[in-house]
Amino acid sequence: xxxxxxxxxxxxxxxxxxxxxxxxxxxxxxxxxxxxxxxxxxxxxxxxxxxxxxxxxxxxxxxxxxxxxxxxxxxxxxxxxxxxxxxxxxxxxxxxxxxxxxxxxxxxxxxxxxxxxxxxxxxxxxxxxxxxxxxxxxxxxxxxxxxxxxxxxxxxxxxxxxxxxxxxxxxxxxxxxxxxxxxxxx
Amino acid sequence: xxxxxxxxxxxxxxxxxxxxxxxxxxxxxxxxxxxxxxxxxxxxxxxxxxxxxxxxxxxxxxxxxxxxxxxxxxxxxxxxxxxxxxxxxxxxxxxxxxxxxxxxxxxxxxxxxxxxxxxxxxxxxxxxxxxxxxxxxxxxxxxxxxxxxxxxxxxxxxxxxxxxxxxxxxxxxxxxxxxxxxxxxxxxxxxxxxxxxxxxxxxxxxxxxxxxxxxxxxxxxxxxxxxxxxxxxxxxxxxxxxxxxxxxxxxxxxxxxxxxxxxxxxxxxxxxxxxxxxxxxxxxxxxxxxxxxxxxxxxxxxxxxxxxxxxxxxxxxxxxxxxxxxxxxxxxxxxxxxxxxxxxxxxxxxxxxxxxxxxxxxxxxxxxxxxxxxxxxxxxxxxxxxxxxxxxxxxxxxxxxxxxxxxxxxxxxxxxxxxxxxxxxxxxxxxxxxxxxxxxxxxxxxxxxxxxxxxxxxxxxxxxxxxxxxxxxxxxxxxxxxxxxxxxxxxxxxxxxxxxxxxxxxxxxxxxxxxxxxxxxxxxxxxxxxxxxxxxxxxxxxxxxxxxxxxxxxxxxxxxxxxxxxxxxxxxxxxxxxxxxxxxxxxxxxxxxxxxxxxxxxxxxxxxxxxxxxxxxxxxxxxxxxxxxxxxxxxxxxxxxxxxxxxxxxxxxxxxxxxxxxxxxxxxxxxxxxxxxxxxxxxxxxxxxxxxxxxxxxxxxxxxxxxxxxxxxxxx
Ligand code: SF4
Numbered sequence: 050x051x052x053x054x055x056x057x058x059x060x061x062x063x064x065x066x067x068x069x070x071x072x073x074x075x076x077x078x079x080x081x082x083x084x085x086x087x088x089x090x091x092x093x094x095x096x097x098x099x100x101x102x103x104x105x106x107x108x109x110x111x112x113x114x115x116x117x118x119x120x121x122x123x124x125x126x127x128x129x130x131x132x133x134x135x136x137x138x139x140x141x142x143x144x145x146x147x148x149x150x151x152x153x154x155x156x157x158x159x160x161x162x163x164x165x166x167x168x169x170x171x172x173x174x175x176x177x178x179x180x181x182x183x184x185x186x187x188x189x190x191x192x193x194x195x196x197x198x199x200x201x202x203x204x205x206x207x208x209x210x211x212x213x214x215x216x217x218x219x220x221x222x223x224x225x226x227x228x229x230x231x232x233x234x235x
Numbered sequence: 236x237x238x239x240x241x242x243x244x245x246x247x248x249x250x251x252x253x254x255x256x257x258x259x260x261x262x263x264x265x266x267x268x269x270x271x272x273x274x275x276x277x278x279x280x281x282x283x284x285x286x287x288x289x290x291x292x293x294x295x296x297x298x299x300x301x302x303x304x305x306x307x308x309x310x311x312x313x314x315x316x317x318x319x320x321x322x323x324x325x326x327x328x329x330x331x332x333x334x335x336x337x338x339x340x341x342x343x344x345x346x347x348x349x350x351x352x353x354x355x356x357x358x359x360x361x362x363x364x365x366x367x368x369x370x371x372x373x374x375x376x377x378x379x380x381x382x383x384x385x386x387x388x389x390x391x392x393x394x395x396x397x398x399x400x401x402x403x404x405x406x407x408x409x410x411x412x413x414x415x416x417x418x419x420x421x422x423x424x425x426x427x428x429x430x431x432x433x434x435x436x437x438x439x440x441x442x443x444x445x446x447x448x449x450x451x452x453x454x455x456x457x458x459x460x461x462x463x464x465x466x467x468x469x470x471x472x473x474x475x476x477x478x479x480x481x482x483x484x485x486x487x488x489x490x491x492x493x494x495x496x497x498x499x500x501x502x503x504x505x506x507x508x509x510x511x512x513x514x515x516x517x518x519x520x521x522x523x524x525x526x527x528x529x530x531x532x533x534x535x536x537x538x539x540x541x542x543x544x545x546x547x548x549x550x551x552x553x554x555x556x557x558x559x560x561x562x563x564x565x566x567x568x569x570x571x572x573x574x575x576x577x578x579x580x581x582x583x584x585x586x587x588x589x590x591x592x593x594x595x596x597x598x599x600x601x602x603x604x605x606x607x608x609x610x611x612x613x614x615x616x617x618x619x620x621x622x623x624x625x626x627x628x629x630x631x632x633x634x635x636x637x638x639x640x641x642x643x644x645x646x647x648x649x650x651x652x653x654x655x656x657x658x659x660x661x662x663x664x665x666x667x668x669x670x671x672x673x674x675x676x677x678x679x680x681x682x683x684x685x686x687x688x689x690x691x692x693x694x695x696x697x698x699x700x701x702x703x704x705x706x707x708x709x710x711x712x713x714x715x716x717x718x719x720x721x722x723x724x725x726x727x728x729x730x731x732x733x734x735x736x737x738x739x740x741x742x743x744x745x746x747x748x749x750x751x752x753x754x755x756x757x758x759x760x761x762x763x764x765x766x767x768x769x770x771x772x773x774x775x776x777x778x779x780x781x782x783x784x785x786x787x788x789x790x791x792x793x794x795x796x797x798x799x800x801x802x803x804x805x806x807x808x809x810x811x812x813x814x815x816x817x818x819x820x821x822x823x824x825x826x827x828x829x830x831x832x833x834x835x836x837x838x839x840x841x842x843x844x845x846x847x848x849x850x851x852x853x854x855x856x857x858x859x860x861x862x863x864x865x866x867x868x869x870x871x872x873x874x875x876x877x878x879x880x881x882x883x884x885x886x887x888x889x890x891x892x893x894x895x896x897x898x899x900x901x902x903x904x905x906x907x908x909x910x911x912x913x914x915x916x917x918x919x920x921x922x923x924x925x926x927x928x929x930x931x932x933x934x935x936x937x938x939x940x941x942x943x944x945x946x947x948x949x950x951x
Contacts, residue, residue, distance in 0.1 A: 064500075065503070139500070140501040142505075150464065150512075150513045154464065156460075157461050175486060175489070175501075179486050182482050182486075189509075190314055190510060191315060191509060191511055191512045192449065192507065192510065193463075193508050193509075193512045197504060198503055199503050201455070201456055201457035202456070204389065204497070205373035205376070205390070205456075206372070206394070206396050206399055206415050207394075207395065208261075208268070211419045214372055214419050214457065215427075215456045216457020216503070217457070
C-alpha cells in the first residue's frame with residue numbers, strides 16, 4: 050500500500066524534525082527552493098536529478114547553482130540539493146549513496162539540505178534495506194552510505210534537544226513522483 | 236597509591252559529589268525521561284528476543300574472534316584501508332602519532348570515541364605536538380574544562396549551561412550568555428573551520444563488519460560525517476569487540492542502540508564506510524586501528540567474558556541508582572557505571588576497579604535494561620571475589636566471616652548476646668534510635684530494629700500447627716533478619732500457610748545464607764554456608780523450601796548452584812534445592828491458588844508496593860504479591876519508581892557506602908509519600924528495615940509491612 054507507506058514515512062520524518070512536501074515538477078521545485086534560500090546551492094551529482102535538467106531551469110529562475118568545486122564552495126553555500134536512493138518509512142529516513150565526495154559535502158556543510166525522493170522507493174523497515182546494502186557493497190569497492198533522519202541535533206547541554214549543531218539545521222524531503230524507481234542508481 | 240590512600244581519595248570523591256545537588260537532580264530527571272522515551276521507542280518490539288539475539292551473535296564473534304578479525308582485515312585492506320592491530324593502548328597511540336608525524340599532520344579533528352578516551356589518545360597526540368580538537372559538542376566542552384566524560388553517550392551530562400557558557404566565553408574572549416541555542420550555534424561556528432583545516436580526522440566505530448571490511452558510525456550531530464569527509468586522512472580506532480559478522484548483524488545492533496541509549500528510534504545519521512573513499516581529487520587514506528588492550532584477556536575469562544557483548548549504549552548508567560546519586564566521575568573510571576566497573580578491571584587494571592566493584596549496590600536494574608543480555612551484577616560479584624582474594628576483604632570482616640559465621644552455634648550465640656548488649660540503646664523499644672559516638676552516623680537517617688529477645692528458632696516449638704492432612708509440607712528458610720530481628724514475620728508466615736493447609740517446618744541447622752560473605756568477596760565462607768544450609772534444608776525432604784527474603788531466595792536458587800557447580804557431590808544437591816525454592820508470595824499464588832483462598836478477606840487499606848530488587852529482577856516475581864494484596868481486599872496504588880532500589884544492600888548501607896544508601900532511601904521515601912498510601916508493602920525484610928527506618932526517622936505516618944504480615948492481618 051504505497052499511500053500508507055508515504056503517510057507513515059511522512060509522519061516519522063516529521064517526528065524527527067524533517068519537513069516533507071510533495072513536489073510536482075521542476076518549476077514547483079525551483080519555486081520551493083527560491084523561497085527558502087538566498088545564496089549558493091550545491092547541486093550534488095545524481096542521475097535522476099540530471100534527467101531533470103535542473104541547472105538550466107534553476108538558473109533561469111535566478112538561483113545560484115553550484116555544480117563543481119564543492120570543497121571551496123561548500124564553506125559558503127547555504128544549501129545542498131541531492132537525490133535519495135530510497136527511504137525507510139518506520140524511521141522517516143532517507144538513504145543516500147554518498148561515495149562521491151560531492152554528495153557528502155552537499156549534505157554536511159550547508160545549513161539546509163533539500164533531498165528529492167521518489168515515493169515509490171519507500172521501504173517499510175530498516176531490515177528491508179539490508180539486501181540493498183549488500184548490493185551496494187557488491188557494486189562499490191569503496192562505499193560511503195548515509196542514513197539521514199531529520200536535521201543534525203544535539204542534547205549535550207543539559208539534555209535539551211537543539212537542532213543544527215554541525216550538520217544541516219533543516220532537512221526538506223521533497224517527494225516527487227516519476228523520478229526514478231531504481232534504489233541502486235548512482 | 237596504597238589501598239588506604241586509594242579508599243580515602245575515593246570516599247572523598249563520593250562526599251564531594253553528594254554536595255552537588257544539581258547533579259542528582261539532572262540525573263534523576265534524565266532517568267525518568269529516558270525510561271519513558273525508551274518504552275515508546277521499543278513499542279511493538281520484543282526486547283527480550285532482540286537482546287538474546289544480540290548476545291548470541293556477539294558470543295559467536297567472541298568464540299571465533301581470530302576468524303572474524305582476519306576476515307575483516309582482508310576485506311578492509313582489499314578496499315584500500317590499512318589495518319593495524321594494537322595489543323595495548325600505547326601501541327595504538329604510537330601508531331597514530333607516528334602516522335601523523337610522517338604525514339606532517341599539524342591538526343586533528345576528532346569525533347567522539349570512547350576507545351580514544353580509553354587509550355588517552357589526546358594526551359599522546361598533544362605530547363607529540365599535534366593539536367587535537369574534539370568536535371562532538373559534549374566532548375569539546377570537556378576538552379575545554381579538562382574533564383573526562385561522565386557518561387558514555389552524554390559525556391557532559393554533569394554540567395550546567397552556565398558552566399558551559401563560562402568555558403565558551405574563555406574561547407571567544409567575551410561574555411557568552413548561558414542560552415543553549417546560542418551556545419550550540421557558537422560551537423558550530425567555532426568548530427567549522429577546523430574541519431576544513433585539519434589534516435587528519437579520528438573517529439571510533441559502533442560496528443566493524445567482517446563481511447565487508449567496513450565500519451558504521453551512529454551519530455546525531457553530523458560531526459563524524461564531516462570528520463570522515465574533509466580531512467585527507469581518516470583514522471578509525473576500533474575496539475575488537477565491535478566486530479560483527481555481517482551487515483544484518485550490524486543492522487541488528489543499530490536498530491537497538493539508539494532506542495536503548497536515549498530512547499530515539501534512530502539517530503540523525505548512520506554512516507556506513509568501507510575503504511578508501513574519494514577525497515578531493517584522490518582517495519582518502521584510511522587507517523583502522525583495531526584495539527585489543529585487554530579484550531582478548533576478557534574473552535578468556537569464563538566469568539566475565541559476557542561483558543564483551545556490550546554495545547556501549549550507556550543504559551546501565553541511566554537506570555543505576557548509584558550512578559544517579561554520584562555521577563560517572565565517581566562511579567566510573569574511563570568507562571562508567573556497571574559495565575565500567577568490569578571494563579576498568581580489564582582495560583585499566585584491577586587497582587582502578589577495586590573501589591568501583593564495591594560501589595555497586597547489586598540492584599540488578601542494569602541487568603534488566605542491558606540490550607546485550609549481560610548479567611552485569613554477577614560479573615561484578617565475581618570481580619569482588621577476585622579483589623577479595625587479592626586484597627583481602629578487610630581484617631574485621633574476614634574474622635567475622637571465617638571464625639564466626641562458618642560456625643553456626645558461635646554465630647547465633649553472638650547474635651543472642653548482642654540482643655542483651657543492645658538493651659541500653661533500645662531502652663526497651665523495638666528500634667535503635669541512637670547509637671553512641673562513632674556509630675551514630677548509621678542512625679541519623681534511619682532507625683534500626685533491635686535484635687529480638689527471642690529468635691524465631693526459639694519460638695518455633697511453641698507455634699501450634701494443627702493441620703490434619705496438609706496439602707504440602709514445606710521448610711521455611713528464615714534468613715538472619717527473619718530469624719533474629721523480625722521473628723514475628725515467621726509467626727505470620729506460619730499462620731497464613733496453615734490457613735492455606737500447608738504445614739511449615741523450621742530446620743534448626745539452617746544458618747545465614749552466606750550472601751554477606753559472598754558479596755564482600757569471601758567465597759570460601761559462602762561455600763561453607765551453602766553446604767551447611769543444603770544439608771539442613773534437604774534433610775527432611777520437604778515439598779518446597781519457602782523464603783521470605785529475596786536475597787536468600789537468590790542464594791538458594793542461584794548462588795549455591797554456582798558456588799558448588801564443580802563439586803559433583805554438592806552440585807546435585809544444590810540443583811535439587813534450587814528447584815524447590817520459592818519465595819512465599821509466589822508459592823501462595825502459583826502453587827496454592829491463593830486468590831480463591833483470600834476471597835473473603837477484607838484488607839481495606841490503601842497500600843503501595845515496593846519491588847525488592849532481588850525479587851523482581853532476581854526471582855522474576857512482581858505480579859504475585861500485588862495480586863495477593865488486592866485479592867485480600869486492599870486498594871493497591873502504584874508509587875513512582877516502584878522497582879527502584881531502596882538503598883539497603885546489606886552491608887552497603889551499614890559499612891561500605893552508607894552515605895549513598897541514605898540518598899537512595901531518601902528518593903524512595905519521597906515516592907512512597909507521594910503515592911498517598913497509608914501502608915507500603917514489600918517482600919523483603921532488608922528493604923523493610925531500610926524503608927521502615929527511613930519512615931520512622933522522618934516521622935512519616937506510613938506503615939511499612941511485609942506482604943505476609945498484611946495477609947496475616949486480614950486473617951485475624
Ligand atoms: S553493558 Fe549493556 S546496558 Fe551497559 S552500556 Fe553495555 S550494552 Fe549498554
